[in-house]
Amino acid sequence: MKTIRNFEHRHFAHCETGVMSTLLKYSGLELSEPMVFGLSGAICFAYLPFLKMGNMPLVSYRMFPGHIVKKFPKRLGVEYFRKTYKDQDLAMAELDDFVEKGRLVGLQTSAYFTTYFPPEMRFQFNAHNIIIIGKEGDEYLVSDPVFDHIERIKAADLKKARFPRGLSAPKGLVHYPIKCPDAVDLKKFIKKSIKKTVHMMLYAPVPWIGIKGINHLSRHIGKLSRKQKPKYTRHFLGNIVRMQEEIGTGGGGFRFMYAAFLQEAQDTLGLPLLKEASDRMTAVGDQWRKFALECAKILKRKESRVDLPEIAQYLRRCGDSEKQIYRMLKTFK
Amino acid sequence: MKIKEVPQDDIQTFKGSGTKAIYAVDENGRYARTPSSGWEAEEVVLRDVVDDFAKLAEDAKIRVFKGETSPIEYYMNKYYMDLPALARGMGLARWRVKRHFNPNVFNKLNRKMLQEYADFFNTDIDTLKNIKEIA
Numbered sequence: 001m002k003t004i005r006n007f008e009h010r011h012f013a014h015c016e017t018g019v020m021s022t023l024l025k026y027s028g029l030e031l032s033e034p035m036v037f038g039l040s041g042a043i044c045f046a047y048l049p050f051l052k053m054g055n056m057p058l059v060s061y062r063m064f065p066g067h068i069v070k071k072f073p074k075r076l077g078v079e080y081f082r083k084t085y086k087d088q089d090l091a092m093a094e095l096d097d098f099v100e101k102g103r104l105v106g107l108q109t110s111a112y113f114t115t116y117f118p119p120e121m122r123f124q125f126n127a128h129n130i131i132i133i134g135k136e137g138d139e140y141l142v143s144d145p146v147f148d149h150i151e152r153i154k155a156a157d158l159k160k161a162r163f164p165r166g167l168s169a170p171k172g173l174v175h176y177p178i179k180c181p182d183a184v185d186l187k188k189f190i191k192k193s194i195k196k197t198v199h200m201m202l203y204a205p206v207p208w209i210g211i212k213g214i215n216h217l218s219r220h221i222g223k224l225s226r227k228q229k230p231k232y233t234r235h236f237l238g239n240i241v242r243m244q245e246e247i248g249t250g251g252g253g254f255r256f257m258y259a260a261f262l263q264e265a266q267d268t269l270g271l272p273l274l275k276e277a278s279d280r281m282t283a284v285g286d287q288w289r290k291f292a293l294e295c296a297k298i299l300k301r302k303e304s305r306v307d308l309p310e311i312a313q314y315l316r317r318c319g320d321s322e323k324q325i326y327r328m329l330k331t332f333k
Numbered sequence: 334m335k336i337k338e339v340p341q342d343d344i345q346t347f348k349g350s351g352t353k354a355i356y357a358v359d360e361n362g363r364y365a366r367t368p369s370s371g372w373e374a375e376e377v378v379l380r381d382v383v384d385d386f387a388k389l390a391e392d393a394k395i396r397v398f399k400g401e402t403s404p405i406e407y408y409m410n411k412y413y414m415d416l417p418a419l420a421r422g423m424g425l426a427r428w429r430v431k432r433h434f435n436p437n438v439f440n441k442l443n444r445k446m447l448q449e450y451a452d453f454f455n456t457d458i459d460t461l462k463n464i465k466e467i468a
Contacts, residue, residue: 011352011354011366011368012354012366013353013354013355013356013366033366034356034364052417053418054415054418055415112412112422113455116350117350118346118347118348118349118350120346120379120380120383121346121347121379122412122413123413124413124414124418124421124422146353146354147350147351148351148352148354148368149351160452164422165421165422165423165424166418166421166422166424167421234381235381235382235385238378238381238382241374241375241378242378242379242382253355253356256334256355256356256357256364257356259356259364260356260364263363263364264364279362282334282358285334286334289334289374292374292375292378293374295374295378296373296374296375296377296378299377299378299381300377
């Protein structure tokens with residue numbers, strides 16, 4: 001058996017930020033999960049009615065999967081190794097090499113082929129992130145940030161999970177930090193990232209992103225009943241909540257994570273403005289939860305008549321409260 | 334969300350996989366990661382989708398026995414996919430996958446294609462071809 005020495009598995013709310021936080025920690029740069037999330041500017045809202053998944057429009061509460069692994073290390077000035085493969089066997093052989101050398105690596109995998117997932121969660125989702133920490137016989141030991149203990153996966157299954165076809169196919173992506181800078185000017189990065197987030201949420205040039213996206217979706221919900229069958233309406237609402245609830249984000253979970261980031265930012269910068277923003281972001285997270293709960297109630301009752309304008313109102317209020325926070329953060333220099 | 338408000342609904346869809354981690358505030362207003370056994374709302378929406386697919390799979394199975402469709406359609410629904418998702422996952426054009434729903438076409442598929450389907454559905458060719466009455 002070969003494993004990374006002194007590896008301590010940490011349980012995170014989200015896979016990509018969790019993997020990044022752990023990998024950086026083992027290269028000597030300690031950043032918490034919310035810090036990674038906030039600094040990479042991963043909070044977002046997108047409602048893309050023209051991109052259908054399972055006949056439902058795409059709704060996302062964060063930047064596209066893969067964004068953090070792709071952009072974040074570069075922004076921080078971390079030297080980063082990323083490699084994709086054409087040859088599956090070569091990919092697996094090199095992974096064994098990494099394990100042998102005791103190097104901690106992150107992989108992008110498909111949830112569908114990740115055998116230790118509960119069966120109901122094994123949807124076609126190609127951008128799950130895990131860390132390989134060792135190999136024992138034919139099984140790899142996996143530190144999956146969204147599970148609370150070390151998981152195991154067979155080599156054959158892992159190979160499939162690394163090379164699924166379809167949207168955002170990982171192509172066996174393996175990644176790890178090569179060299180971290182000795183010190184990171186957190187203050188500078190916090191300011192930069194908040195500015196970027198504010199800009200995206202308030203001034204995206206398209207109507208599907210940011211606050212505009214939330215309002216767009218809210219308007220669409222208001223109109224649903226006139227056009228669609230009750231079943232479609234139910235699925236539509238379910239889809240919005242499911243995207244929000246997808247593993248480890250727990251009801252507006254990304255809003256809570258961003259609030260945690262703002263809190264940490266306040267610890268670093270000591271500005272009262274950030275404290276207020278953090279408190280209000282927490283309140284917005286609760287509003288999102290309330291919205292999710294109302295949608296779930298509709299699904300549960302299976303009633304054909306649904307008070308859609310009310311649901312749309314809940315969503316609009318989420319958008320309005322968030323807008324105020326970003327407006328406030330805009331004044332922060 | 335306060336730590337004591339973190340849902341602990343022990344949901345079925347995550348059972349046996351431990352807990353999830355969620356960010357919530359403690360009494361002093363500080364954020365901390367807190368374990369959660371799941372939220373009912375989350376289970377309701379997931380259950381809704383999963384049940385829908387289960388119904389479609391059941392329906393497809395009956396039609397397989399009647400010789401109206403191929404097991405591919407059954408497996409597709411069993412693993413929560415629709416036609417575009419299956420086609421993307423298999424790297425085939427939609428019309429080809431749809432054509433494979435035709436039992437006559439399915440029965441003539443070569444071993445290589447069958448093996449690809451079997452690999453994709455995590456099974457072997459025999460199970461793929463002969464789905465049982467009670468599975």
